[in-house]
Amino acid sequence: MKTLALLLATTVLAAASAAQAATVAIVNARILNPGAAEIANGTVVVRDGKVSAVGANVTAPAGAQVVDAKGGVVTPGFVAVNSMLGAVEVSAVGDDVRITTPDLGAAFDVQYALNPDSTVIPVARLGGITSAVVTPTPEGGQGGAGEHDDSGQDTSGAPASEHAHSLFAGQAAVIQLARGQEMLVKPRVAMVAPFGEAGARVAGGARGANFVLLKEALADVRAYMRNRAAYDRAGYRDLALSRADLEALIPVVEGRMPLVAVANRASDIRAVLKLARDEKLKLVLTGAAEAWRVAPEIAAASVPVILNPVLNRPTSFETLGSTLENAARLEKAGVTVAIEGNSGAHRAHEMRYNAGVASANGMSRQGALAAITINPARIFGVGDRLGSLEPGKDADLVVWSGDPFEPLSRPQLILVRGEAQPLRSRQLDLRDRYLDLKRPMPPGYSY
Structure with missing residues (x-):
């Protein structure tokens, strides 16, 4: 041309x-x-x-x-979700989306380390990606840096107060991929938290501990909101989270910031849906390998789902129900679906292929296009600008x-x-x- x-x-x-x-x-x-x-x-x-x-x-x-x-x-332009674009060059030498300090969790904010000159960005752009949601990676997730034995259980021996910080991976940000321009579109668009196997690891080894500690953390945030003056003069009881984490979670408990919950097993998804109802949280599911099994419940709760539609074989006991028809079955049930690329950054450009796979396995072409454009834009609060x-x-x-x-x-x-x-x-x-x-x-x- x-x-x-x-x-x-x-x-x-x-x-x-x-x-x-x-x-x-x-x-x-x-x-x-x-x-x-x-x-x-x-x-x-x-x-x-x-x-x-x-x-x-x-x-x-x-x-x-x-x-x-x-x-x-x-x-x-496509909107990449669960992305590491602008926050990683070579994964083997580190990234800027994962933290392991026991003193910070929810307050971690990816916006401060974004690099518009990353050599990964032009590759993603050639895949049609013009925007991305840069998402923190949970410590206990795949490739996490926690100390585990061969059974996958946490062996760090950390007390519950230290585990509390790892319950939250931090806050995501929306960026645009224009060359030579300010890339930040909107910071602090979501809070990320691991559930299932990953959540169990960061909580001390069991799924139940994850929920108990998380509910306690949210209760501490509400107590902090009611008693800021006493907290400031050191006249209030000890809280499990730092002040920075408490402040960062206020939009979550108020329902203004979505909680992106990493969960795959159907029973884990049901437990997260119940948690969101009980705590009045705005929820987004990601991972969601077995989401199709509870699609009516997800649709009834008006919870959007982020997934990779090419995952069709189990990589663990919590993904036994993986299927190429996951996206199609969720769409049929009325769930809003967003499709991610592969590998966070270096294979983000394959997102359009993943949408094609979803379409080839029963998802409508309009639905597949929406899943990489307007749906992620709306999920993360930028649908008035992008998508x-x-x-x-x-x-x-x-x-x-x-x-x-x-x-x-x-x-x-x-x-x-x-x-x-x-x-x-x-x-x-x-x-x-x-x-x-x-x-x-x-x-x-x-x-």
Whole structure:
């Protein structure tokens, strides 16, 4: 597409402010928008970094830069969930989403370590991802740093007051993946807590301990809210959590911040649903390998579910019910589903393939598209800005060469806040550097 290439070259080289000030009209496009009928031949108008108009009868404004999609597919930019984008480079040498200190839990906030220059981000962007929810990783979760014996039980010998901090992994943040721009969209969008096997480990070895300690922690938060003055003058009883953790949990107990509960087994999910009812918590389920088994209960509670639909074999006793039809069965029951990518950051770009797998196993195509766009945006409180092509929202969109769920389809143009992004990554640069084996190798490769 020569017109696309020309727009990309001129817009990327322009200053960010100039790029956002430009009016761009993408014409002759097949528009796929969650919650709306497909537009076989339509136009998307972008002005000042926002979507200005979308439709079959929309015309390009006078003076607009016109991009001829030539029948290519236009979708909103995808929203990655359970992501480590901007918080990790090489997992083996550490990340910024996991803590092991006994003095901090709920107050841990991922927003302070985000790196917009991460080499992982362009790879994710080439998978159509323009936004992400960066999520703390529970200490007792898969790959956690707790001290365990071969049975998976906690052998640290820590008292209950120390376990209390590990009940909460910290607070998630929403970011956008534009090159060279402030990436933070919204901080403190959710609190993450492990349940099931992971929750048992951080609580001392048993699921029951996890719930008892968590309920005690929430009671301490409410007591702290009622008695701040006494707490400040050291005239109140000892509380299990630090002041920072207590403050961070106030939005959770007030129902303003969702609790993202990591749970897989059907019985664990039921227990978490009951906890949320009893404590009046706003809940989001993640992991959810056996969520399909309790789909009616999840739907009745209006609790959204984040899952990976390609998980179809058990990796532990709590995931015995894994199935490729998990997403489809939840959708049929009326549950709001969000689909994640693989491996947190380095394989986040595979999220669109996962949506395709869900669609191939019974989920509607509209539902699969919504699961990687508007659903995660709404779950984490940014649905007014991201997740769909609607006037007034950020102009985060992708022009695809074909069906975005097909691995051979490629992005032809990526806009984030109306600014065209490079269609390059470190992977592609390395491929091109060493594609011609007749070229002289760097000194380190000469023998």
